[in-house]
Amino acid sequence: MDRHEIIVVTGGLGFIGKHFIRYCLEKGHFVKNIDRISYAADRVVNAEFSKSSNYRFYEADICTLDFLPECDIFVNFAAESHVDNAITNARKFCETNFLGVQNCLELVRLKHEREQPIFIQISTDEVYGDIREGSHKEEDQLIPSNPYAATKAAADMLVKSWGRTYGVRWNIIRPTNNYGVHQYPEKLIPKSAWRMKRGLPAAMHGDGSYIRSWLHVEDAVRGIATVIDKGKRNQIYNIGSTEERRNIDVIRRIAQIAGIEERSAFVSASDRSGQDIRYSLDDTKVRALGWFQQKKFDEEIIQIVEQLDNSRFV
Numbered sequence: 530m531d532r533h534e535i536i537v538v539t540g541g542l543g544f545i546g547k548h549f550i551r552y553c554l555e556k557g558h559f560v561k562n563i564d565r566i567s568y569a570a571d572r573v574v575n576a577e578f579s580k581s582s583n584y585r586f587y588e589a590d591i592c593t594l595d596f597l598p599e600c601d602i603f604v605n606f607a608a609e610s611h612v613d614n615a616i617t618n619a620r621k622f623c624e625t626n627f628l629g630v631q632n633c634l635e636l637v638r639l640k641h642e643r644e645q646p647i648f649i650q651i652s653t654d655e656v657y658g659d660i661r662e663g664s665h666k667e668e669d670q671l672i673p674s675n676p677y678a679a680t681k682a683a684a685d686m687l688v689k690s691w692g693r694t695y696g697v698r699w700n701i702i703r704p705t706n707n708y709g710v711h712q713y714p715e716k717l718i719p720k721s722a723w724r725m726k727r728g729l730p731a732a733m734h735g736d737g738s739y740i741r742s743w744l745h746v747e748d749a750v751r752g753i754a755t756v757i758d759k760g761k762r763n764q765i766y767n768i769g770s771t772e773e774r775r776n777i778d779v780i781r782r783i784a785q786i787a788g789i790e791e792r793s794a795f796v797s798a799s800d801r802s803g804q805d806i807r808y809s810l811d812d813t814k815v816r817a818l819g820w821f822q823q824k825k826f827d828e829e830i831i832q833i834v835e836q837l838d839n840s841r842f843v
């Protein structure tokens with residue numbers, strides 16, 4: 530994104546999308562944000578972005594969207610993203626994460642060849658399923674464990690097939706677990722911190738031994754921009770992290786920062802059905818483009834917990 534591009538972002542009021550939009554506006558790009566304003570949308574940030582003359586907002590659902598604003602790059606962040614919700618009811622996940630992507634691919638393909646943007650699909654490490662040792666490479670088999678991951682894996686297949694059949698230019702980007710400020714408080718870090726700040730124990734799946742690697746959202750955003758700038762088209766790129774932590778250790782650290790004694794910091798909740806033991810990504814490919822992880826989990830987590838502000842969500 531070296532020259533000033535016109536970028537359509539979907540799901541740009543969500544956690545990663547809004548950080549991506551802020552990055553793009555700071556670089557001088559023109560951003561058109563399409564979001565249906567679900568429960569996970571950040572309404573405050575839309576007011577912040579709207580002050581920029583380089584920003585337009587469209588309240589729309591990617592499943593029923595029937596026009597694609599002119600753009601050079603189309604980045605699809607829009608998704609139902611919370612695994613627990615998918616286990617309760619996967620219908621909306623199938624609609625947005627699968628049919629929504631199909632609708633967007635069609636809108637891109639139906640543009641005149643000269644006007645077709647590059648289609649960037651934000652996928653996830655969860656499409657590979659878990660791995661006890663070693664790390665997943667981009668060409669590994671997809672073995673999703675839960676309905677959320679299955680819909681994301683299915684979307685990746687759609688993107689690749691629209692490339693092969695219709696010539697749509699694409700990249701699929703698979704980041705690992707993101708963390709950062711202003712994440713909707715259903716995910717581990719903001720949810721645990723929010724509960725502890727209200728004097729309630731965090732709820733931990735099982736014995737907390739599950740391992741996640743933590744990627745700061747600003748590192749993720751720079752990774753996405755690196756792929757757009759320097760990536761080979763029609764390729765998949767993982768964005769991983771060296772910051773591996775057991776869930777119980779993350780919760781203990783949050784308690785420490787919030788000044789809560791460990792014995793009242795958490796209770797064991799029932800294990801998540803289909804729980805993945807560990808995720809790990811080999812991100813040699815994106816590192817070869819010049820990207821590297823800059824943020825340190827132990828430093829960033831302090832301000833995330835201390836500055837927790839959930840007032841921006843309904």
Ligand code: NAD
Nearest residue numbers: 540542543544545564565566567590591607608610653707
């Ligand atoms: P989020 O849940 O915070 O935000 C999703 C946004 O999409 C919301 O603003 C919501 O209103 C919007 N949206 C949902 N359905 C829509 C629809 N049908 N039409 C238009 N807008 C819709 O999600 P996030 O955590 O920012 O994740 C963004 C993307 O990154 C997702 O595709 C997710 O699968 C992927 N991802 C997330 C993580 C993570 O740790 N958060 C890790 C890897 C990949």
